[in-house]
Amino acid sequence: MLKRIGVLSLLSLILVAVLAVGAAPALAQDSTYVDPCVVSADATAEATPEMTVMPSVDNSKISFEIILPNPRGDRSFIDSAAAGAERAIKELGVSGKIIETAGEQEHDAAIRRAVQDKPNLIITIAVASDTIDEIVQEFPDQKFGAQETFFPTTPDYPNLGLFNILTHENSYLAGIAAGMLTTTKKVGAVGGLDTPGINLFIVGFEEGVKSVCKDCTVDKAYVGGFSDPVKGKELATGLFAGGDDILYQVAGRSGEGVLEAAKDAGKFAIGVDSNQDDLYPGTVIVSAMKRVDNAVFSFVKSVVDNTYKPGLQTVGLKEGFAGLSWDVGVCSRTFDKNGPADMVAKLPAVRAAIDAAREKILSGEIKVTNALDTPAS
Numbered sequence: 001m002l003k004r005i006g007v008l009s010l011l012s013l014i015l016v017a018v019l020a021v022g023a024a025p026a027l028a029q030d031s032t033y034v035d036p037c038v039v040s041a042d043a044t045a046e047a048t049p050e051m052t053v054m055p056s057v058d059n060s061k062i063s064f065e066i067i068l069p070n071p072r073g074d075r076s077f078i079d080s081a082a083a084g085a086e087r088a089i090k091e092l093g094v095s096g097k098i099i100e101t102a103g104e105q106e107h108d109a110a111i112r113r114a115v116q117d118k119p120n121l122i123i124t125i126a127v128a129s130d131t132i133d134e135i136v137q138e139f140p141d142q143k144f145g146a147q148e149t150f151f152p153t154t155p156d157y158p159n160l161g162l163f164n165i166l167t168h169e170n171s172y173l174a175g176i177a178a179g180m181l182t183t184t185k186k187v188g189a190v191g192g193l194d195t196p197g198i199n200l201f202i203v204g205f206e207e208g209v210k211s212v213c214k215d216c217t218v219d220k221a222y223v224g225g226f227s228d229p230v231k232g233k234e235l236a237t238g239l240f241a242g243g244d245d246i247l248y249q250v251a252g253r254s255g256e257g258v259l260e261a262a263k264d265a266g267k268f269a270i271g272v273d274s275n276q277d278d279l280y281p282g283t284v285i286v287s288a289m290k291r292v293d294n295a296v297f298s299f300v301k302s303v304v305d306n307t308y309k310p311g312l313q314t315v316g317l318k319e320g321f322a323g324l325s326w327d328v329g330v331c332s333r334t335f336d337k338n339g340p341a342d343m344v345a346k347l348p349a350v351r352a353a354i355d356a357a358r359e360k361i362l363s364g365e366i367k368v369t370n371a372l373d374t375p376a377s
Contacts, residue, residue, distance in 0.1 A: 033348040037331035047253035063119040064088070066299050067110050069126040070150075070227065071100045074253040076273040077148060077292045081125045083274075084296030091297075092304050107131055115139050121303045123296055124149065136160045147292060150197050161308060163295040166316035167288065168204030169361050170323050171248070172290040172368045174270050174356045175208020176245045179216055180350045181268070181285065181343055188219035188244040190235055190258045192226040192251040199371040201250040201272065201288065204213070207368055211266050212353065219244055223254040232257030240265040246285070259284060268343075274333055275325040278318060282338030287325040294321050299303040318362055326351065 044312040066085045068078050082098055101110050105300060107127045114122045124132060126148035136144055136157045145161045147270070179186045189205055191198040206218040209332040219242070220244045221235040232254035236247055240261060247262060248270040249255030255272060256279075262269035272286030278284075295315075300321065302308040310372075315321040336344055360366040 007087065007230070014073045019033050025258040033352045035348070035351070036328050037326075037333065046083035049151050057093075059093040059304055060137075061091075062097055062304055063117075064095075064121040064123060064303065065097040065099060065114040065117060066121045066123040066296065067107065067114060067125065067127065068100045069107065070103060070253075072098075074256075075276060075279060076252050076255065077290060078125065078252075080274045080292040081147065081296050082292070083125075084293030085123075085300075087232050087293065087301035090295050092300060094300060094304060096300070103129065108135070111135050113130060115142055118142075121145060121308070123147065123299050125292070125296075129155075132160070140200070141310065145296075145298075147295045150195075156311070157324060158310050161299065161302070161310050162312045163298070163312045163321070164312055165290050165292070165295060165321045166200065166314060166370065166372075167322050168200050168370050169317040170288045170290075171204035172211070172361070172366075173324055174286060175210075175247060176212050176354050176357055177208075177286055177350050178205070178248065179209035179211065179213035180345060180353060182213065182216060182246050184243050184245045185213060185216045186243040187216060187246040187248070188221065188239045189248040190232060190239070190251055190255065191220070191222045192254055193224065194222045196372050196374070198222075203371045203374075204368050205248050205270075205288075208357075210318045211357070211366075223251050226252030228254045229257035229260070233261045236269075240267045244260065246270065248288070259293065267361035271325070274314060275330055277325050277332040277334040281334050285339070285343075287332070289323050289325055289327075289330070291321045291323070317358070326354075348356050 027099060044325050045157060046179060066081065068081060072079055072082050085096055085098050098109055099114065101107055108131050111122065111124060121143045123145045129149050129151040132146050132149055132310055133155065136159060140159055142158050147163050189202045191202055202220060209216050209218050219239055221239060223231050223235060236258040246268045247258055249257065249258035250272050259271065259276065259280050260271050263280045270285050271285050273290045273292065274287065275289060276284050276287045317323060338348060357366060361368065
């Protein structure tokens, strides 16, 4: 009898040990997690098919023009901006023109040509702040909206509206995914330039990684620009060779090289700005989305609603201008279908940890560093 009790006690101790290991943040398998995307998909299937949104009034006399900093095709923030413009034309019934430029040398002339058309609103994407300053002052009767432009000090013009989309918090959530899924405890980030606007992403990402994997290393590299995928791939290949197994790309078109390097090396990546999960299925785990499309749409809608106001509006995770490709509304599950089975098995626990962190960020319990507010060293 005593022998039997001893065996039972030993089994109990083993069970407790197994449960304790299972409770570790990076390994926990949350069997109670309910995927909201699966629930919403089931609900949608039972509902009436969605009808195309049509404007209730004729807004065709309201017009806008949007100046893109480079041609479409970056599969990042430029494509996102264009998508927002297309949505505004379709859903609001306004007249819109999407102008693609070949780089900074064409921005000034493109904006000035748009002014001659006298649209109700001109939206600029990633145009240099000094160019915006000059033209906005020169044409005080023209309404402007600027996005992806970082001013040394916040401008105060009666005809210029600005959206500042903060991406440190959703980058923190992406960092949780990297920290829980890495097997080497070495991850990294590849940025376009070493600037506060890019480090806003990278610092948040690093803090997210460290929140679930304190002994993880987060390497950083910078391409030196946003349109050099060859250099991006070269840097990423070096980081992977050094032991990193997951890289966060924050480099615009240069970041496509990072994603390609991950695919070639059999490693993994996290996309940025738009949903990049489908670019390399099974390689891109998730994307930290910066909803430039929502900013563009909101600019146009403010003119339609007669609520346009100048000045700076700061938005982010709370307002729905930043998030992950896994979130409801996007519901990317590409990695679930194409990723390695051992990593896919961990995704419920990863998403549960991300949901818990999101709630704490929104409540103020977790404060993620905002690199834009951090003085340069």
